[in-house]
Amino acid sequence: MYFKEIILYGDRGLILDFGQQSSKSISQEVNAYYHHLKVLGLSSTNIVPSFNKIVISFYSEVDRKQSLNKIQQEISQINPSTTTQNQSTWTIPVCYEDSFALDMQRIQELHDLTKEEVIQLHSNTTYYTYYIGFMPGFPYLGDIHPSLITPRLESPRIQIPARSVGIAKEHTCIYPKVSPGGWNIIGQVPFNLFSLEHPRTSLFLPGDEIKFHAINQKEFERIQKKDLSIDSLIKEYAS
Amino acid sequence: MNTFTITRTGTYLTVQDFGRYHYQHLGISPSGAMDPRILKELEKVIPQHANQFLEFAYVGPSLKVSAGAIRVCVGGDCNIFVQKNNNTQIEHQPYTSINLFEGDELTVYNTIDSVFGYIAIENGLGLEPCLNSFATDTKANIGSINRPLQIGDTFNIKEDVSSWKVVFNETVNIEKQNNFKVYPGPQLNYFSDLALQSFVSSTYTITTQSDRMGLRLQGAPLISHISHDILSEGILPGCIQVPSNGQPIVLMRDIPCTGGYPKIAILASEDIAKIAQLPPGSHINFDL
Numbered sequence: 078m079y080f081k082e083i084i085l086y087g088d089r090g091l092i093l094d095f096g097q098q099s100s101k102s103i104s105q106e107v108n109a110y111y112h113h114l115k116v117l118g119l120s121s122t123n124i125v126p127s128f129n130k131i132v133i134s135f136y137s138e139v140d141r142k143q144s145l146n147k148i149q150q151e152i153s154q155i156n157p158s159t160t161t162q163n164q165s166t167w168t169i170p171v172c173y174e175d176s177f178a179l180d181m182q183r184i185q186e187l188h189d190l191t192k193e194e195v196i197q198l199h200s201n202t203t204y205y206t207y208y209i210g211f212m213p214g215f216p217y218l219g220d221i222h223p224s225l226i227t228p229r230l231e232s233p234r235i236q237i238p239a240r241s242v243g244i245a246k247e248h249t250c251i252y253p254k255v256s257p258g259g260w261n262i263i264g265q266v267p268f269n270l271f272s273l274e275h276p277r278t279s280l281f282l283p284g285d286e287i288k289f290h291a292i293n294q295k296e297f298e299r300i301q302k303k304d305l306s307i308d309s310l311i312k313e314y315a316s
Numbered sequence: 317m318n319t320f321t322i323t324r325t326g327t328y329l330t331v332q333d334f335g336r337y338h339y340q341h342l343g344i345s346p347s348g349a350m351d352p353r354i355l356k357e358l359e360k361v362i363p364q365h366a367n368q369f370l371e372f373a374y375v376g377p378s379l380k381v382s383a384g385a386i387r388v389c390v391g392g393d394c395n396i397f398v399q400k401n402n403n404t405q406i407e408h409q410p411y412t413s414i415n416l417f418e419g420d421e422l423t424v425y426n427t428i429d430s431v432f433g434y435i436a437i438e439n440g441l442g443l444e445p446c447l448n449s450f451a452t453d454t455k456a457n458i459g460s461i462n463r464p465l466q467i468g469d470t471f472n473i474k475e476d477v478s479s480w481k482v483v484f485n486e487t488v489n490i491e492k493q494n495n496f497k498v499y500p501g502p503q504l505n506y507f508s509d510l511a512l513q514s515f516v517s518s519t520y521t522i523t524t525q526s527d528r529m530g531l532r533l534q535g536a537p538l539i540s541h542i543s544h545d546i547l548s549e550g551i552l553p554g555c556i557q558v559p560s561n562g563q564p565i566v567l568m569r570d571i572p573c574t575g576g577y578p579k580i581a582i583l584a585s586e587d588i589a590k591i592a593q594l595p596p597g598s599h600i601n602f603d604l
Binding site for chain 1: 337342343345446447455545552560582583
């Protein structure tokens with residue numbers, strides 16, 4: 078059990094705190110609590126799980142007070158080992174070439190690695206999907222090889238190109254859309270990861286496993302031209 | 317059918333409502349009006365707004381009626397004119413209903429000493445909701461219309477106006493404020509007493525790099541003695557996060573749903589609308 082305490086967040090929020098660390102087993106406990114909270118019928122506006130916290134927001138302070146009482150009554154009955162996840166395994170193509178890898182040089186210099194070594198370290202690991210957040214369909218994947226662990230940019234970029242692959246701390250990600258952000262960009266995937274038309278909305282879901290493989294610019298353009306739907310992506314890249 | 321067209325966009329013209337909830341776990345922000353107080357005041361004049369409002373920043377739009385007639389109300393501190401079909405120009409007041417007939421063109425000029433203004437249209441804009449809301453997040457491309465509005469965008473409203481009686485909301489009270497009492501953020505302990513002292517004793521300026529996602533401030537840098545890089549966690553509108561350059565960012569309605577910078581403080585929910593109305597160059601103070 079990692080759950081520690083419930084903390085008030087401003088005047089209309091709550092935080093469920095699961096400690097300072099991040100790991101697959103902490104994430105599995107967070108997701109178990111999340112699924113339990115979702116069915117409590119709280120008058121919340123949002124329930125947002127992440128690596129080691131769940132943030133809940135409310136319409137009013139009164140709603141928060143009532144929900145806090147309810148959560149405190151129910152929390153002892155949560156059994157974190159009872160959730161099951163239908164997870165998929167993905168093999169996702171990434172082009173690491175210079176035109177996409179905006180921060181490759183910074184990564185190489187920080188860790189004294191060649192470009193080929195960075196690519197190999199990044200694409201030789203199987204990643205766990207912790208949760209979806211930050212922006213629509215943005216997966217937090219981890220953990221990356223220890224020799225690639227890099228802090229975020231000092232000041233976030235105003236605009237990161239859509240489908241960029243980034244790394245920050247122990248994690249890697251894909252930006253589904255153009256966005257400001259602070260991750261170090263090392264490549265790009267050739268298709269979209271998010272669709273409002275598909276019931277899944279986000280290609281990756283918490284618990285999914287993802288592996289990357291390097292492709293060249295020509296292959297990138299070939300796949301990009303196909304403009305694949307979520308259903309075709311599931312057929313082609315998931316197992 | 318009653319039809320009008322956008323003939324001038326002004327700036328940052330989008331469709332908004334009171335927010336899109338229950339999707340933040342998929343990375344979808346609450347969005348909604350930057351100053352929902354104004355929507356509440358407009359509601360008293362046009363109760364049947366169908367939850368579809370136009371929001372603009374600094375410079376308002378022009379709307380021209382090409383068929384039928386509509387009834388609108390403008391909220392915010394701004395000058396409003398209607399160019400009638402017969403070429404006369406009439407000035408209108410905010411929070412007063414305005415009847416627009418075929419050929420009439422409404423123009424809302426710049427907001428005065430504030431940022432955001434709104435237009436409510438009786439029976440709404442004839443839009444379908446997207447994920448149970450009409451709010452627009454232009455960075456994430458989420459919304460009934462998932463982009464800022466453009467010249468030529470045309471709205472068709474099936475229902476006819478219920479009454480042409482001019483209604484005026486006399487009780488509008490939109491407070492202005494530059495000092496904000498804040499709650500401690502989840503990473504308050506990432507900042508030394510000295511840094512916290514700077515945070516509450518210095519004046520911060522809202523910079524031009526500010527939008528519906530966040531207000532970037534400039535002032536005494538707040539350097540953490542622990543780290544400016546935390547495990548990303550859920551954030552709420554009003555959070556004050558500090559990247560490693562030490563310059564705080566107040567997160568607004570189009571929040572990144574989780575974030576990895578330490579949060580020194582969080583605004584009271586009611587103050588988010590007040591800080592949203594302060595134009596770049598405004599000086600603000602925080603009190604913990």
